Amino acid sequence: MVTANAHLPIVHFSSLDKLLNLGRANSLWPLTFGLACCAIEMMATGVARFDLDRFGMGVFRPAPKQSDVMIVAGTISKKMAPGIRTLYEQMPHPKWVIALGNCAIAGGPFVFAGQYGIVEGADKIMPVDIYIPGCPPRPEALVEGLLLLEEKLTGSRRWPRVNPE
Amino acid sequence: MKKLAISQALAALASARVLECDHASRGFHLSVAVAPLELPAAAKILDQQGFFIEAITGVDWLGEQAAPGPTVADQAEHQPPLPSEDSFEVVYDFNHFAKLCRVALRTRMPRSRPEIPTISAIYPGANWHERETHDFFGIIFSDHPDLSPLLLPEDADFHPLCKDYKP
Amino acid sequence: MSDLAVDPSCETFVLNMGPQHPATHGALRIKLVLDGEYIVEAEPVLGYIHRMHEKMGENRSYLAFMPNTGRLDYLSALSYNHGYVSVVERAAGIAIPERAEYLRVITVELNRISSHLLWLGAFVLDLGGFTPLLYTMDDREQLLDLLESVTGSRLTYCYFRFGGLYNDVDDNFGPGARAFIKRMRRRLPMYHKLISKNVIFRQRLEGIAPVSAEMCRKYGATGPVARGSGIAYDVRKHEPYSVYPEFNFDIPVYEQGDSMARYLIRMDEIEQSLRIVEQGLDKLPPGPIMAVKVPKIIKPPKGDYYMAVEAARGSFGIRLVSDGSATPYRLKLRSPCLSNLSLFGEAARGLLLPDAVAFFGSLDLVIPDIDR
Numbered sequence: 153m154v155t156a157n158a159h160l161p162i163v164h165f166s167s168l169d170k171l172l173n174l175g176r177a178n179s180l181w182p183l184t185f186g187l188a189c190c191a192i193e194m195m196a197t198g199v200a201r202f203d204l205d206r207f208g209m210g211v212f213r214p215a216p217k218q219s220d221v222m223i224v225a226g227t228i229s230k231k232m233a234p235g236i237r238t239l240y241e242q243m244p245h246p247k248w249v250i251a252l253g254n255c256a257i258a259g260g261p262f263v264f265a266g267q268y269g270i271v272e273g274a275d276k277i278m279p280v281d282i283y284i285p286g287c288p289p290r291p292e293a294l295v296e297g298l299l300l301l302e303e304k305l306t307g308s309r310r311w312p313r314v315n316p317e
Numbered sequence: 318m319k320k321l322a323i324s325q326a327l328a329a330l331a332s333a334r335v336l337e338c339d340h341a342s343r344g345f346h347l348s349v350a351v352a353p354l355e356l357p358a359a360a361k362i363l364d365q366q367g368f369f370i371e372a373i374t375g376v377d378w379l380g381e382q383a384a385p386g387p388t389v390a391d392q393a394e395h396q397p398p399l400p401s402e403d404s405f406e407v408v409y410d411f412n413h414f415a416k417l418c419r420v421a422l423r424t425r426m427p428r429s430r431p432e433i434p435t436i437s438a439i440y441p442g443a444n445w446h447e448r449e450t451h452d453f454f455g456i457i458f459s460d461h462p463d464l465s466p467l468l469l470p471e472d473a474d475f476h477p478l479c480k481d482y483k484p
Numbered sequence: 485m486s487d488l489a490v491d492p493s494c495e496t497f498v499l500n501m502g503p504q505h506p507a508t509h510g511a512l513r514i515k516l517v518l519d520g521e522y523i524v525e526a527e528p529v530l531g532y533i534h535r536m537h538e539k540m541g542e543n544r545s546y547l548a549f550m551p552n553t554g555r556l557d558y559l560s561a562l563s564y565n566h567g568y569v570s571v572v573e574r575a576a577g578i579a580i581p582e583r584a585e586y587l588r589v590i591t592v593e594l595n596r597i598s599s600h601l602l603w604l605g606a607f608v609l610d611l612g613g614f615t616p617l618l619y620t621m622d623d624r625e626q627l628l629d630l631l632e633s634v635t636g637s638r639l640t641y642c643y644f645r646f647g648g649l650y651n652d653v654d655d656n657f658g659p660g661a662r663a664f665i666k667r668m669r670r671r672l673p674m675y676h677k678l679i680s681k682n683v684i685f686r687q688r689l690e691g692i693a694p695v696s697a698e699m700c701r702k703y704g705a706t707g708p709v710a711r712g713s714g715i716a717y718d719v720r721k722h723e724p725y726s727v728y729p730e731f732n733f734d735i736p737v738y739e740q741g742d743s744m745a746r747y748l749i750r751m752d753e754i755e756q757s758l759r760i761v762e763q764g765l766d767k768l769p770p771g772p773i774m775a776v777k778v779p780k781i782i783k784p785p786k787g788d789y790y791m792a793v794e795a796a797r798g799s800f801g802i803r804l805v806s807d808g809s810a811t812p813y814r815l816k817l818r819s820p821c822l823s824n825l826s827l828f829g830e831a832a833r834g835l836l837l838p839d840a841v842a843f844f845g846s847l848d849l850v851i852p853d854i855d856r
Contacts, residue, residue, distance in 0.1 A: 188851075
């Protein structure tokens with residue numbers, strides 16, 4: 153996925169850019185934007201047990217103009233798609249998009265021959281950086297997705313990788 | 318008690334055919350079929366007896382005339398004479414808060430002229446249910462205050478739950 | 485209420501709340517005509533998360549539709565599972581073993597508690613209090629651990645099967661559930677101290693947006709909304725299904741009809757659900773969890789069937805029209821949230837905008853359940 157690179161400035165200040173990216177990676181502010189089931193797991197990730205604030209990502213902003221990362225949490229209906237696109241365009245650069253859950257990846261369980269109501273995947277209407285599968289994904293998966301986004305920004309991983317047993 | 322009172326009151330309508338059903342196996346006590354034009358009168362009777370509206374279901378009986386397969390068997394007896402072409406059915410589910418009595422009020426109209434009177438003036442809660450039925454089947458509820466799409470996009474001109482719907 | 489709100493000569497303006505708004509709990513839009521801070525007209529605009537559940541019901545087998553029922557009202561998914569399996573069992577005439585019935589009731593009630601806990605946190609968050617969310621979600625996580633060990637998922641359950649359950653509970657479930665009951669009984673007084681007695685909270689809710697019993701009837705509102713308006717209507721008592729008649733529990737009813745009453749109803753329901761779970765664990769009979777003779781392909785006889793269950797938000801109903809084949813001919817899903825929201829336009833007239841947000845929160849809506 154190419155978004156983050158598409159809007160890089162023409163003039164590069166290599167060390168300064170690295171520093172900026174480090175700052176960005178450590179304070180990713182997500183847009184509060186729940187669509188369906190996945191939004192509940194997004195809420196669960198933000199509070200008590202999973203505590204996104206540990207990573208500097210718990211500052212959910214209700215306005216697109218204050219946020220860095222859009223978490224598309226749920227099914228995108230055709231009626232909602234223009235709204236989501238508008239929200240994406242209202243976010244200032246640099247910005248990233250996470251498709252949370254199967255619906256945002258490819259329509260999930262709501263795809264069938266002759267479906268009339270949904271957009272089959274967030275990447276049909278905007279560029280997506282990270283895909284997190286699940287229906288809905290567990291909060292650990294969302295944390296991992298955000299860490300991957302961090303890795304994409306800085307090029308190195310801040311936290312040890314957990315190997316599945 | 319309630320069942321007796323309401324079935325008598327509804328049976329007084331000219332076109333009504335009242336059928337008692339086994340609640341344990343069907344989920345409702347009374348199945349009442351009326352002609353479309355007597356729908357508001359029937360709703361008024363239910364309103365006076367303190368019933369509340371639970372849901373409105375549209376059913377598309379396409380292909381019923383060609384192959385009488387899908388027709389629900391026990392309805393044939395108590396239906397008003399069926400139109401001689403394929404029809405839409407609309408089922409109104411009513412229930413009572415104090416005394417358990419579920420009434421399924423049914424009406425049929427031909428698919429080519431899908432128009433029945435609204436009951437949203439009697440039950441304001443029916444407003445959205447009727448709009449939804451209009452969305453899904455294209456059934457027109459005459460004198461309805463606003464039949465614009467409820468669940469479908471604002472400019473939708475298709476009716477996805479019709480059996481002949483092709484996207 | 486202000487006279488200003490109904491005076492048409494004043495200058496009004498239109499404000500769109502949503503579809504992206506933190507207080508609408510999902511993709512719902514409310515078109516407000518405002519006179520200053522007062523609401524002249526409020527019209528909810530639906531359909532932003534319409535997911536074609538009813539269409540999907542018509543193009544797949546009875547069992548294949550099962551996962552959809554967990555994604556309608558995902559906060560009380562098990563109640564929806566229960567409604568769907570019950571209507572198919574009613575239509576196909578399948579009897580269920582007693583142990584399965586008890587486990588169904590126990591898990592549904594645990595799910596109801598988790599739903600109310602999430603609502604409580606989100607509701608207080610709407611009113612500007614962040615702290616309670618952290619407490620309620622902590623409790624909810626304990627509950628989810630328990631349900632996950634049984635059902636295999638955290639949120640969108642698909643645990644019931646026609647004729648029984650997907651699997652039996654393990655040995656840890658009973659002690660775990662009892663430990664949770666003990667914990668929750670300690671926590672409820674804390675919530676009342678923290679929230680119910682908070683003077684700001686009370687002033688935001690008491691006497692705000694009264695909904696009369698007659699309005700509930702006209703709009704078909706059920707669940708905590710109706711019970712907060714003095715209507716003692718609960719499908720579990722009114723039209724008993726499953727093994728609910730075996731249980732001893734009360735239906736909390738408040739007469740005031742204001743937002744505070746709806747809040748108190750849900751708090752009391754948590755207590756009653758704990759009672760049901762406790763009795764269920766005491767009475768849980770041994771035995772099989774699946775009926776012996778369940779056909780692999782379900783083909784209910786021709787006819788139409790209706791089944792209502794009490795979900796966390798009100799009466800969830802399913803009307804199933806069968807043509808005798810392996811696919812439903814028509815599957816109508818009666819959403820409690822749709823009917824509960826339909827009275828918003830009338831009840832919110834004349835309210836202050838912040839009070840309307842409080843009122844909206846007290847209705848406890850799950851938007852994908854409204855839009856289906």
